[in-house]
């Protein structure tokens with residue numbers, strides 16, 4: 001199939017890339033193992049369009065989140081998809097969190113987060129979120145809520161309209177480099193592509209092994225679980241209320257998010273998943289779990305973060321512990337307000353041999369194969385900009 005680019009993965013990153021390539025006239029084929037798009041991270045997340053508050057200035061996360069947010073807003077407006085700028089408060093509950101809040105403010109300013117405001121006046125805090133408790137906050141009014149699964153479907157329509165092919169139910173089981181081209185095998189197909197881009201999320205290290213790429217970084221699946229707020233209590237939250245995150249950890253902490261359909265969810269926590277696609281404690285893959293435990297980085301990571309691990313796992317298993325975390329910054333919350341757990345998501349977090357969690361987005365190149373090796377949050381926000389970045393830095397124009 002000369003002049004054709006293969007893409008593995010029908011999540012938002014793979015489909016955004018397919019859309020950008022097909023828009024410029026490239027021939028593309030997307031191979032997705034599931035029967036529909038956006039079945040994994042893209043369809044199981046908080047639905048937040050991040051404004052770029054947290055990320056290290058100059059990092060890919062910082063630059064691609066800023067560019068991606070603007071493109072995402074334009075795309076939703078163009079397609080008539082819901083895009084609600086409900087705004088976000090990051091709240092320091094007491095004085096001990098002011099130092100970490102100041103660092104978030106510093107990064108936000110360097111990252112040019114639009115219209116960011118520091119709030120030290122509690123009455124102003126209460127104007128934005130009347131039920132919040134805290135001593136100070138930063139407010140990002142342009143942080144928005146969307147539905148990433150619907151957005152992915154809309155992008156896919158553009159791909160198909162431009163002549164691109166999206167094949168569902170095609171699980172890639174083998175990849176062979178043949179000269180400067182690449183053969184991609186599924187149980188039902190066999191294609192020779194000029195180039196291949198792997199956007200396989202939770203499976204990105206498994207697929208990287210097919211090409212003989214460095215086994216590091218590996219994916220460590222971290223599940224994020226949510227509780228839903230009772231419909232009659234959603235007025236406790238106007239927009240989004242986040243804690244000041246622990247800077248040693250790449251996750252943002254349990255927060256309140258008003259979603260695009262006006263429901264409010266509380267979460268996600270971060271517990272180790274016992275399977276790459278393990279959406280509950282009952283979903284266990286001995287193979288995936290053994291691979292994680294046998295990784296050289298497992299013990300250094302466990303040694304460093306075991307307290308946090310025990311805390312997160314306890315909160316997952318014992319509802320009142322989860323509730324306590326949320327109630328810290330919305331004291332009127334009652335245990336019965338958290339009615340049920342909603343669909344969890346599993347984060348594809350990459351980690352290295354020394355047990356270090358990779359902070360930034362990461363891309364590798366092996367011959368004609370480009371591998372996205374770390375695309376956790378805010379990769380959904382950034383997806384259109386990630387696609388542009390991959391094209392600019394890794395994919396030269398097709399000669400065909």
Ligand SMILES: Cc1cc2nc3c(=O)[nH]c(=O)nc-3n(C[C@H](O)[C@H](O)[C@H](O)COP(=O)(O)OP(=O)(O)OC[C@H]3O[C@@H](n4cnc5c(N)ncnc54)[C@H](O)[C@@H]3O)c2cc1C
Pocket residue numbers: 008009010011012013014031032033034037038039040041042043044045046047048049050170171172173199200201202203204207223224225268344345346347348375376377378379380381382
């Ligand atoms: C709990 C949670 C909350 C989050 N909240 C946010 C948020 O609010 N905002 C934000 O910007 N980001 C958020 N994220 C991150 C965001 O969801 C991801 O960064 C983004 O969806 C990554 O997209 P992707 O296309 O790389 O991966 P995925 O959506 O996981 O897609 C990868 C695809 O590859 C397919 N695949 C894998 N292996 C193969 C194979 N061998 N053959 C064929 N297909 C294969 C999979 O089936 C899957 O469909 C969150 C993530 C989680 C888990």
